[in-house]
Amino acid sequence: MLDTNLLRKDLDRVVRALARRGLAFDTDRYHALEARRKAVQVQTEELQARRNALAKQIGQLKSRGEDASAALAESQAIPDQLKALEQDLGAVQQELSAWLMTLPNLPDDSVPDGASEADNVEVRRWLPGAAGADGNPAGLGFEPRDHVALAEPFGLDFEAARSLVGARFMMLRGPIARLHRALAQFMLDLQTGEHGYQECYTPYIVNGSTLYGTGQLPKFKDDMFWVTKGGQGSTPDDDGPAEDLYLISTAEIPLTGTVRDRIVEARDLPIRLTAHTPCFRSEAGSGGRDLRGLIRQHQFDKVEMVQIVHPDQSWQALDEMVGHAEHVLQALGLPYRVVLLCAGDMGFGSAKTYDLEVWLPAQDTWREISSVSNCLDFQARRLQGRFRPEGPKARPEYLHTLNGSGLAVGRALVAVLENYQQADGSIVIPPVLRPYMGGLEAIRA
Structure with missing residues (x-):
């Protein structure tokens, strides 16, 4: 939530900043x-x-x-x-x-102007192999197949999922299910073992208050899946009356929500949390994009990173988290680029966001696989999450919160399938995943 003191002291700044996001205050x-x-x-x-x-x-x-x-x-x-x-x-x-509560965060001054993804700025790219004349990864040497054609013989099943629930869901069987699990386990091990995150198992259902706190409500209500309505089956607890309950759209929600109505001691910062969860999105505003395949599903898995930090450390933490996401892609040997989002393309709660986009040979383009954002104190104000600075007379101050994908598991599966495909339709397993696959080096018919 925006700082009311800033509104009273420097309203012109707020008006200009929101205008950069395409919003007239x-x-x-x-x-x-x-x-x-x-x-x-x-x-x-x-x-x-x-x-x-x-x-x-x-x-x-x-x-x-x-x-x-x-x-x-x-x-x-x-x-x-x-x-x-x-x-x-x-x-x-x-x-x-x-x-x-309906107004987005103000973009940082370092965020470029722009209205859409066309105005985003590439910061760097990483290619594990040779580059083509256009600077993108060189071709595979044969006509690439997309991930659906590659994975269906090995256990990707959309029809079974459609009969169970409907479109934009998937069922995985056999080696593809195991590869999906291997990716998630590898990511968790990397984030906890090398990057210092604490692994968490979170609820997959949260109440409306938590979603207001992290910024999903009220703006994105139509993109959420409701589990039950307050007073119609949900049970009141000691904290008050029953609320609407929702399936999480990202583990950012329960992880960041852990500081709701709390005062953290400064000595306990930073707090680094990670979780592997399913994520549920109705995609109400997707406009029919990516109907084929795994890119845009109603249910997908993600390993999420969250940092809750002292305000003086949040920009350093942002760069650090981008590096943590990059480490996953480099370990998997996947070509990617880092993009700084323009003001008009950032998420609701973000003050600055970097996207990591992975190369998909069949689409001949870059696709988002991670988004890492610094929300400054925007979420903390909504959540009333604060810390107590050191000193006998120090008053509590608002925390800074950051979140990022480390990574989206389904999209990582797509990238591995397409980048490691062979001319005969087999899939080479990236070396770092082989211990999670029982030593298997490739998936073959």
């Missing part, structure tokens, strides 16, 4: 809300001052033996008036908060 609405807030606060202060003056006046009248009934009657009416003003102030603050 309604300054008239904001000024109207601020005017109402200030008016209520002035009335409240005047009533409080009047109450104090009446208390003094009543004491003086009584000490002189004079009639204090009029002053006493006026004083007794003030608490109800203050309560009404308090409710008015609460209504204004609630309206402002609900509005701010």
Whole structure:
């Protein structure tokens, strides 16, 4: 959520930053809300001052033996008036908060201008082999098959999944299922063993409050899968009434949500968390893209990285996390490039995002396989996640949160299938995955 102090002190900066994201900030609405807030606060202060003056006046009248009934009657009416003003102030603050919940994070000054992915800026690329004349990976030496044609003989089954639930789901069997599992296990081992992340097993279902905190709600409600409606089968707990429940669209949600309503000690930072989970997305806004294959599924697996850090360390952590995602791709021997997203193409909660795009020979193009973002204090404000700086009089401050894929398992499977395919249709297993495949060097018919 945007900082209300920044809105009051430097509204022009907020307006300019949101305009870079293609959003026109309604300054008239904001000024109207601020005017109402200030008016209520002035009335409240005047009533409080009047109450104090009446208390003094009543004491003086009584000490002189004079009639204090009029002053006493006026004083007794003030608490109800203050309560009404308090409710008015609460209504204004609630309206402002609900509005701010719909506004995205401000892009960092280092983020390039632009409206779409066409305006993103390539930072670097990594090729394990020779490059072609266009700078992309050289061809395989034969006409490449796409991942669907490659994987169906080895256990990729869309028809079985369609009969169970519908389109955009998959079933994996045999060697393809094992390769999918090997990728996830390898990624987890790398993130925990070499990059210092703590492995977590998280709920796959979260409540609406957590989603508001991490920024999926209210904007992306139609992209979520609802599990149950509050009051219609969900059970209240000790924290309050039942809420709507949702399947997670990324493990970022439960991992980042662990600091909700918490104050972390500065000595415990940074917090590095990772989890392998299924992710569920309705893809309501995908417009029919990538209907064939594994690129855009309603259910897919991902190994997620989350860092929760001191504000002074978040930009360093962003570069570090990009490197952690790159390490996975380099270990797998997959060609990739790093792209800095423009202001108009970033995610809702991000202040700066790098995408990693892997090369897919059959599509002859680069496709996103990881997105790593620094959200600064945007999510922490919504979650009320803070840390206590060292020092006897230090007041709690908001944390900074970062998240990134390390990596999307299904897309990594696609990349391995297409980049390691052979002319006879077999698939060579990347060396780092062979221990997870029982030493198997290739998948053959």
